[in-house]
Amino acid sequence: MYILLASTCLLLLYIGAVGIYRIYFHPLHRYPGPVLAALTEGYEAYYNIVKGGGLVNQIEQLHKLYGPVIRIGPNTLHFNYRQAYHDIYTYGSTLVKDRAVYNTMVPHHETAFGFCDPLLAKARRNILAPLFSRRATAALEYTIQEKVDKLLTLLVEHYNSPSSAVDMSVAYRSLTLDIITSYCFAESTNALDIPNFSHPLLRGLEQSFRTLWYTRHFPWLMPLFHHGPQELMMWFLPTFRGYLDLKVAFERQVDSLIRDPGTLSSVDHETIYHHLLEPKDCKPPSRESLIHEAFSLISAGSDTVGNACHVGTFYALKYPEIHRRLVEELHQAWPNKDSPMSYVVLEKLPYLTAFIRESLRVAIGVVHPLPRVVGATTPEIGGLKLPPGTTVEMSVLFLHMNPDVFPDPHVFNPDRWLAENTNEMMLDFAPFCKGPRICLAWCELYLILGNFFRKLDTKLVITEDTIEDFCFSQGHMDHFFPQWRKQYRAYVEKLHG
Numbered sequence: 219m220y221i222l223l224a225s226t227c228l229l230l231l232y233i234g235a236v237g238i239y240r241i242y243f244h245p246l247h248r249y250p251g252p253v254l255a256a257l258t259e260g261y262e263a264y265y266n267i268v269k270g271g272g273l274v275n276q277i278e279q280l281h282k283l284y285g286p287v288i289r290i291g292p293n294t295l296h297f298n299y300r301q302a303y304h305d306i307y308t309y310g311s312t313l314v315k316d317r318a319v320y321n322t323m324v325p326h327h328e329t330a331f332g333f334c335d336p337l338l339a340k341a342r343r344n345i346l347a348p349l350f351s352r353r354a355t356a357a358l359e360y361t362i363q364e365k366v367d368k369l370l371t372l373l374v375e376h377y378n379s380p381s382s383a384v385d386m387s388v389a390y391r392s393l394t395l396d397i398i399t400s401y402c403f404a405e406s407t408n409a410l411d412i413p414n415f416s417h418p419l420l421r422g423l424e425q426s427f428r429t430l431w432y433t434r435h436f437p438w439l440m441p442l443f444h445h446g447p448q449e450l451m452m453w454f455l456p457t458f459r460g461y462l463d464l465k466v467a468f469e470r471q472v473d474s475l476i477r478d479p480g481t482l483s484s485v486d487h488e489t490i491y492h493h494l495l496e497p498k499d500c501k502p503p504s505r506e507s508l509i510h511e512a513f514s515l516i517s518a519g520s521d522t523v524g525n526a527c528h529v530g531t532f533y534a535l536k537y538p539e540i541h542r543r544l545v546e547e548l549h550q551a552w553p554n555k556d557s558p559m560s561y562v563v564l565e566k567l568p569y570l571t572a573f574i575r576e577s578l579r580v581a582i583g584v585v586h587p588l589p590r591v592v593g594a595t596t597p598e599i600g601g602l603k604l605p606p607g608t609t610v611e612m613s614v615l616f617l618h619m620n621p622d623v624f625p626d627p628h629v630f631n632p633d634r635w636l637a638e639n640t641n642e643m644m645l646d647f648a649p650f651c652k653g654p655r656i657c658l659a660w661c662e663l664y665l666i667l668g669n670f671f672r673k674l675d676t677k678l679v680i681t682e683d684t685i686e687d688f689c690f691s692q693g694h695m696d697h698f699f700p701q702w703r704k705q706y707r708a709y710v711e712k713l714h715g
Contacts, residue, residue: 302600530577
């Protein structure tokens with residue numbers, strides 16, 4: 219009894235001492251923020267889990283209260299100005315990814331996204347870069363066009379009246395999922411072939427983003443989800459069936475290539491495995507690394523582009539003037555829609571380019587801040603010299619919604635990108651994380667949206683809440699990628715001539 223009482227007293231003294239240190243003596247004690255955030259990481263867990271991914275919303279409010287630099291964890295600072303963002307993510311070669319976060323959110327750490335060491339991450343990106351170069355993208359443009367044509371045909375044949383209108387979110391995500399799998403692996407998931415765009419992998423990917431917060435704050439769940447019995451995983455997360463099926467397919471493909479690399483010569487076109495299995499100046503990745511690199515490319519390669527198309531299409535259908543200008547520009551540049559139009563031609567169209575940029579600005583890519591750790595040789599972050607070991611981060615939301623650079627930032631306005639000088643806006647424009655896929659993403663956006671608005675006359679199905687509730691201020695609440703709360707439906711009224 220005395221031992222238990224003494225242990226309890228010692229524990230309470232320890233907790234009290236830690237609390238006093240974090241509030242009054244910690245190197246970050248002079249930075250403003252909620253007391254609870256300074257005391258415990260449970261503050262972040264509360265907003266991520268209990269509030270359904272609401273941390274970014276809370277950070278917005280905290281910056282309004284406390285200023286441009288706030289303490290949102292015992293050892294974490296969040297910034298909301300451009301210089302800090304670029305110091306952390308653009309020029310931050312001396313900062314490593316926060317292992318406490320990435321090791322609990324990524325099932326395998328040896329991927330371009332999962333490597334915490336920036337030099338290792340860069341080395342992996344360099345291996346993948348040739349497949350995603352502008353030259354390679356142009357050579358494989360036909361694989362993208364084939365999938366775009368398939369989607370347009372499905373929309374015309376099956377979704378051509380208000381009663382048969384389609385949820386454009388799942389339509390676009392099915393398309394981008396098929397594009398990235400076909401492009402990277404020469405094997406498509408064929409999500410567009412599933413009636414009503416209901417491929418189980420789409421639900422599995424969405425569910426995996428939702429579970430990120432649980433594995434982040436309860437690290438013991440990560441090995442359970444990814445290495446535990448499949449029966450248990452399916453009982454706990456039944457929507458993971460598509461995820462597991464694709465994992466089996468990747469395992470089968472990787473095992474076959476490891477046994478006989480010569481089979482690469484029989485695939486339709488160059489894939490990621492042409493580069494990963496025979497990298498220059500380093501040994502090939504492990505089997506697990508190959509499998510999880512594939513998943514990383516699918517997750518990152520389908521969501522950002524799909525979200526941008528989803529958001530941009532909504533605003534083009536909502537505002538007749540935006541729609542009219544898109545259609546007129548495309549019709550003038552592309553008089554015969556039956557002849558394919560190349561990405562390199564489409565990217566020269568000023569209004570289409572402005573429309574795509576605005577879609578990316580509003581849709582955002584990864585909305586949650588990505589933490590980095592200050593090193594001993596790290597220079598200033600946002601003009602501040604911080605002690606080594608400090609975690610620093612900034613959500614790209616604060617760039618894209620900066621009212622000093624983007625007046626009325628919550629208004630969807632492509633015309634802002636038609637200004638004579640857009641240099642300052644481009645400094646606050648970061649729709650993609652560092653990665654090799656940027657050329658591919660731009661190619662997808664031009665081909666998808668260019669074909670959609672040139673060939674189809676599509677109408678928005680207006681319901682009581684669609685127009686008012688589908689807005690960015692309602693949309694960035696949930697999860698790692700922005701999950702738009704209100705979906706919308708549309709249908710093809712006729713074909714453009």
